[in-house]
Amino acid sequence: MPKQSLTPAAVSEKHEKPCQPRTGLFPLWSxxxxxxxxxxxxxxxxxxxxxxxxxxxxxxxxxxxxxxxxxxxxxxxxxxxxxxxxxxxxxxxxxxxxxxxxxxxxxxxxxxxxxxxxxxxxxxxxxxxxxxxxxxxxxxxxxxxxxxxxxxxxxxxxxxxxxxxxEIAMPNIQPGVINPLGKSMLYVDRVEEDRLADLIFVDVSEEKEEILIAEHASIYENRDLDLFRAVKIDLLKDQTMKTYATTEMTLSLPMPAALDGLGLKGxxxxxxxxxxxxxxxxxxxxxxxxxxxxxxxxxxxxxxxxxxxxxxxxxxxxxxxxxxxxxxxxxxxxxxxxxxxxxxxxxxxxxxxxxxxxxxxxxxxxxxxxxxxxxxxxxxxRWWSQPLRRLQDRILYVMYKPINKLFNTLKKKKTQDAPQGGAAQTFIFPSRLDIYVTRSFLSIFFLVQCSLLVLALLVEYTQVGKYVTRNQIAPDVVLRYLGFKLPEMLDLTFFLCLLISTLILFAVMSKYQEVTAVRAAGGSLQRLCLPLVFCGLGASIFNFYISNTFLPYANRRATVLRNEIRQKSESTFSQDVWLKTAPGEIVNFQVYDHRTKRLLGVRRFRIGKDQPAMVERTELPQVVFRNNQWKAAVPGKRWAFHRDSPDQAMKPTVSAIAENDPVSLNIKHEDLMRKRRKPSEFSLKELRGYIRYVRELGYVEPSFQTELNVKFAQPLVPLIMMMLAMPLGFQFGRRGTFFGVGIGLVAGLLFLGLFEALRQMGGSGLVHPIVAGWSVVVLFGFFSLYRFVNLE
Known part of the structure; x- marks a missing residue:
């Protein structure tokens, strides 16, 4: 069949048709x-x-x-x-x-x-x-x-x-310790199945003081408790007392004091x-x-x-x-x-x-x-950008020339001192490749860490900036606060920076075929990762050391400076405090003046051991610490409760306490001056001692026990993060590098998120402290080890 010829018009039409409609050389969006x-x-x-x-x-x-x-x-x-x-x-x-x-x-x-x-x-x-x-x-x-x-x-x-x-908040009641509820106090000796056993509740108001003692209690709804075999004692404003006994009654708990710190944005x-x-x-x-x-x-x-x-x-x-x-x-x-x-x-x-x-x-x-x-x-x-760029390159060359000359001299001397001949070594550590990998990792880590630290400090400064302007705080106080806050920010971002640096390093090496060159020379991926494994071990040791030496001190100093910036007094055991000073004995006072060593508004309650009943109540307007003992600064009163028979109601007997009479409170002067601290402000040794201390005062903080386990488990996190990132850094090709890094980031953030979530759940008493501190670390540790062993 003869080939059909095209006319010039047809050729022109054929070439122009695919380009229609023409949008010009620079369309709006190409x-x-x-x-x-x-x-x-x-x-x-x-x-x-x-x-x-x-x-x-x-x-x-x-x-x-x-x-x-x-x-x-x-x-x-x-x-x-x-x-x-x-x-x-x-x-x-x-x-x-x-x-x-x-x-x-x-x-x-x-x-x-x-x-x-x-x-x-x-x-x-x-x-x-x-x-x-x-x-x-x-x-x-x-x-x-x-x-x-x-x-x-x-x-x-x-x-x-x-x-x-x-309006409906339900307190998280802990047995065996004091549960402060605003101006009130709730003490539960133990939990039997789903009931609270041997309950003591004290509510103080301007009109009267109400004391409730119950054999058992169960949660009814919202903040209501059903009390069984309860005794109610009302001390009125005129110092008269009324007692009631009942087989069942309902108690509405007051608002927890912690709700005052919700930080409402109003x-x-x-x-x-x-x-x-x-x-x-x-x-x-x-x-x-x-x-x-x-x-x-x-x-x-x-x-x-x-x-x-x-x-x-x-x-x-x-x-x-x-x-x-x-x-x-x-x-x-x-x-x-x-x-x-x-x-x-x-x-x-x-x-x-x-x-x-x-x-x-x-x-x-x-x-x-x-x-x-x-x-x-x-x-x-513009044309003048090229001369400026050449001038910039010339200045950098002059600045770096002495440094490059020094490195070349050291390199030449090392080459001359190297032994000649001999048998070839099959395993050299550290080799040039190890030094190259370590140096590249540290340079990336430095940039990432500085970037995240600047971001964290900027956010921290924006949070305290309004107090700086309002309270006219001096710049040196703010700088010292940010300086002492820096270790905490480093601890917050350290693990994620290790993950990011490992991912970026191996992703870039994969892109530029450096990993291919290593494997072509007979090296394995595990051998390539060996210097970073040692870096991870070093990071774990560094984290353990810094979290038990400088970090607690820096956190304490940052807390003091933050209170100074916000013009807020430090929290101590010296104002509106309930203390369990002995078995069956609870002491409450309103204020402790450390200058004159005086306790104001003291009330002491003694509970019977055999059955839940009030044995004695002591009220002292002022108590002073003299000659290593507490003495009544002004006269007070003591109520002793007794029954003529088990079926009769309690009868109070009032006796007077004279001025300068000794009072047994079982409270040390040092305890009242000791500051309340967060778990992050303690080293391991200090935290163990503080846990024993607050237990003796009748308090229990699940966050302290959880933090104790976290301090043992957290040093393993740097090594786990790096081993988790190593396999993902080698995956995907040039076009999928960021996708591989993204998968690694999701895995790392999932690990840190679960670790922090369980940490806070353990601090709230919802999870056992050992489970909160170790479960995620053990799970991800075995997973990262399995991935590293099967890296090839």
Missing amino acids: RLDSYIFGEINRPFMMAMLVYNGIFFIKTLAAVAELSGGKFEIPYSLLILFFVSEIPEFLFITITMSFLFAALAGMGRLSTDSEILAPQVVGVSFWRLSRPVFVYGGLLTLFLLVIANWIGPMLNRVWLNESRNFS APRDLLDTPRLKRYLAQQTDPKRKRDLEIELYQRLFNPLICLVFALYAVPLGAKHARIRKGSGFGTSLVLIGFYFIVSKIARDAASQDKIHLLVGMAGPTLVFLAGGVILQVGKN
Whole structure:
């Protein structure tokens, strides 16, 4: 069949048809834009997982500390509190994640020379920045919605729900110890099946003092207890006493004192969205209050815009043809974010103190960074950027030349001193490969750790910043507080940094075929991971040492400085305290004056051993510590209760206590001066002694026993995290590197989340302390060991 010829018109039509409709050389959104958008999206998701994961775990701890184990909180309220806390740090994490993702995405395109192809066909750096601007604009809109509407709405919902919960909160009753309930006290000797045995309840009000003693009690509903074989004693204001005996009665427990510390967000700046806040501002007449509300409004407007501003920095700082591990954006994003928040904080404080105009203080830092980004973008697209880049390279060469010369001299000397000949060694440790892997791991770890520490310190400073301005705290106090807070932040981020560094190291080595070269030379993956196994062991030993030496001291100093910043007194066993001083004996006092060694408002209760009944009640307005014993500073009274027969009601006999009469309280002066501390403020040895101490006072804190087990189990976490990351770092190819890192991050955050969740559940008494401290560590430890053994 003869070949059909085409006319010139047909040829022209054939070539033009696939191109219809023509959109020009630079369409509004092309495949290149989608490709760059995707390159930013992957590291952004990874960074959000990392940065938010740390604060999710920290917020989980704050949620668990709401009750401190003193009362039961429904899961719905815990979840609501967790969600309401997210907007507080979401602005920082989104901004930092976007800046890192933009720099990392453009850096990868530059490293693989993919950015050269668009430039060859005439695509400028301005055009390549378009998807970055779109990504930053979308995040800016999201943050604007969060700051102006969603955040205040969540605070309002949390406030309403927490108020409703305060009406039905049920105390978490612990047997054998004192359970303070505001101005009241509940003591249960033991639990028999589902009933509370030998219950003592004391309720003090302005009108009377009510004492209830029951043989058994069972929970009825909400805060109600059903009492069986109960005796009620009412001491009226005129010092007369009435006693009642009943076979069954109902007791409504008062509000737990811990509910006062729920931290309700009730200020208008926290609850009102922007339109309502503007109307509320128009009604204010106090200049200081108006300025505070104006600052809040400007913050909601200008702070989210920084994502769009940082989009200008992606192409100029990311397209440098540097290797990923050296130009991933961690260091650059760290410097930019830290500098921006420092400048914005200084400007905001100056504006709040009328040192500069309010608009200049709130908008100035954003405009300065906007100008810097525009200059970088213009310089990247103009002729004078090349001379500046050459000048920068020349300056760096002059700075690093002496250091390189020193290293070359040491390397040459080491080569000359090396023995010549001899039998070849089959196993050398550390080899050059081990040194290379260790050095690369430490460089990545340093960047990641610094990045997360800066982020953690920024969030911490934002939380205490309002107290600094309100209470006019000196800058050196704030700096010392942040300095002593740094070890706790290191302990919080240390494990996750080890995981991230291991994942990134092996992912990059896999991408550049370095792992393939090692295996082609006969090396195994386990041998390649050996230096990191030793690094993990070193990290575990370091964590154990620091958590039992410097960290408790730093936490105690940080607590003291935080109380100074917030102008809050330290918690001691010296104000409105209930103490179990001996078997069957409970002492309550209102205030202890340590200067004059006086106890004010002392009441002592003695309970019979054979049956639940009040044997004696002593009331002393003042007791003073003289000559190593307690003496009545003013006259007091003692009520002794007795029955003529078991079936008759109790009869009180009143006797007087004269001034200077000795009083047996079984309380040491040192005990009253000892401060209440958190478990994190103790080393292992100190924590064991403190647990015995509080038990002698009649208190039990499940969090202390749980923390004791955690202090033994936690040093294994660094090694487990690194061994968990090693197999995942080798998986997937070049296009799936971030996916492999993401899987490792999910596994690591799951491990840390479960570990922290069980830790808090153990602290609340819901899980046995041994299970809370060891279960997750043992489970993930065996899993990571199995994965490491089967690495090939």
